[in-house]
Amino acid sequence: MPVLSIIACGMLEDELVHVLSKDCELKQLITVENQDNSGLLHKLKLKNCVPRRAFLDRVPMLLKDEGRPDLKAPAKFLTLFPFFKRMLEKRKLREEKKVTVVVNLLSMGLHANLETLKTEVYKNIREMAPFSDRILIFYGTCGHTFGKMEEDFAELRCPLSFLKDKNGEMIEDCISLALGGNEAYARCMLEFRGMGTIYLTPMWASSWKRLENKAKGRDFNNKYLKNSLYCTAAKIDTGLVNNSEFNANVKEFACKFDMKITDLKGSVEIAEQSYLAARNAVTGK
Numbered sequence: 001m002p003v004l005s006i007i008a009c010g011m012l013e014d015e016l017v018h019v020l021s022k023d024c025e026l027k028q029l030i031t032v033e034n035q036d037n038s039g040l041l042h043k044l045k046l047k048n049c050v051p052r053r054a055f056l057d058r059v060p061m062l063l064k065d066e067g068r069p070d071l072k073a074p075a076k077f078l079t080l081f082p083f084f085k086r087m088l089e090k091r092k093l094r095e096e097k098k099v100t101v102v103v104n105l106l107s108m109g110l111h112a113n114l115e116t117l118k119t120e121v122y123k124n125i126r127e128m129a130p131f132s133d134r135i136l137i138f139y140g141t142c143g144h145t146f147g148k149m150e151e152d153f154a155e156l157r158c159p160l161s162f163l164k165d166k167n168g169e170m171i172e173d174c175i176s177l178a179l180g181g182n183e184a185y186a187r188c189m190l191e192f193r194g195m196g197t198i199y200l201t202p203m204w205a206s207s208w209k210r211l212e213n214k215a216k217g218r219d220f221n222n223k224y225l226k227n228s229l230y231c232t233a234a235k236i237d238t239g240l241v242n243n244s245e246f247n248a249n250v251k252e253f254a255c256k257f258d259m260k261i262t263d264l265k266g267s268v269e270i271a272e273q274s275y276l277a278a279r280n281a282v283t284g285k
Contacts, residue, residue, distance in 0.1 A: 001027055002282040003063060003100045005128045007121060008138030010108035011174045011203050013040050014240045015271040016138060020101065021047035022272075023279070027098035030063075032056050036107040051103070056124075059102055060131045099282055104128065108207060114145045121146070129158035136161045136278040140173040161278035165270055175199045178236045180267035188234070188264065196230035198259070201266070202241040205249035233259040238266035 008016050017040065020029060029044075029051035031037055044051060054062050104124055110117040121139065128135055135158055141147045147170075153160055162170045165181030176185040178201045188199075233254040237246070254261050 001063075001098070001100050002133045003102060003131060004279055004282045005102040005132040005135045006104065006138050007124050007128065007135060008103065008105050009111075009174065010036055010039075010105055011111075011201070011207070012138050012177065012271070013043065013105065014202055014238070015177065015268060016040065016103065016105070017043040017047060017049075018240055018268055019271055019275040020044065020103070021049045023101075023275075025098050026101060028052065028100040030054060030059060030100065030102045032059065032102065032104040034105070037103075037105045040103070040105050056104065056127060059128075063100065063102075063131055099279055102128065102132070108203075109211065111142065114143060117142065118145050122152070125153065125156070125160070129156055132158050134159050134161055134278055134282045136275065138163060140171040140176055142173055146170070159281070161274065161281065163270055163274045171270060174201060174203070175236070177270055178238050178266045179264065181270060184267075192232060192234065192262075195232045197232040197234050197262075198230055198257075199234045199236060199264075200250055200253065201236050201238065202246050202249075205235070205246060205253060208253060230257070231259055233257075233261050234264050235261055236264045236266040238268055240268060 006016070020026070021044065029049065031041065031044075031051045031053050033053050033055045041051070041053075052062060106120060106124070110120055121137070125135060125137075137146070137149065137160055139146055140163060150160065150162075163177060164170055165176075165183070167181070167183070169182055171177050172182055172185060176182050178199075179185050179188060189197075233250060235246070235250045237243070250261060253259075
């Protein structure tokens with residue numbers, strides 16, 4: 001059974017839930033157990049998607065158990081009859097189109113130190129590669145942090161896939177993903193030039209307090225948000241979350257930091273297409 005692994009940023013939790021819950025051909029979904037995936041598990045449950053859970057070092061055991069034939073002897077007997085043989089062959093073809101997905105959601109707080117972020121993501125790639133047929137990196141370039149990842153892992157047995165826009169460019173970050181690509185992001189930055197804009201996805205709007213507390217207010221208050229140059233909160237609606245909660249979070253943010261709110265239309269197209277491309281590469285479609 002082919003295995004697609006996903007190493008994902010916690011800030012892209014909503015997009016990840018979206019693509020996984022839409023996949024009707026999942027053989028099995030496994031989430032790597034850690035302290036950062038409670039939100040992911042809750043949102044998957046709301047979509048009637050309940051994964052198996054295991055610590056990373058136990059995932060190979062789950063995959064090994066999955067590969068054991070349950071009815072090998074009865075199936076061999078049934079192949080003596082043409083009707084059942086055809087039925088089993090069709091079933092085998094259907095099963096070959098299915099994929100097991102292993103999701104490893106990493107903390108969004110890793111972005112506080114980009115060197116630590118890179119070290120952690122690279123470590124998880126190396127640990128997941130032995131049991132994976134492909135790994136989808138659910139991150140942008142995050143500045144220059146992952147800009148050379150393809151080159152750095154060129155010799156890896158397990159190929160990597162990335163979140164790429166229509167031009168085939170790896171997206172810059174979660175904002176670029178939500179806006180529909182690097183070009184769309186650049187257009188927005190040009191449009192709001194001189195306005196000091198903070199872009200808010202649903203996850204940013206619901207998580208900024210946690211990130212502020214972890215940073216003890218330094219990054220948010222002193223360096224950015226209490227800076228008079230920032231005066232606009234751009235609310236990016238990707239259509240993935242409850243609007244009332246999103247609106248309330250953005251209003252609270254804008255009120256605290258004395259910003260006006262502007263609405264932007266978001267997109268999930270890159271997340272959908274990148275996931276589908278990685279999935280199809282694994283199943284050979």
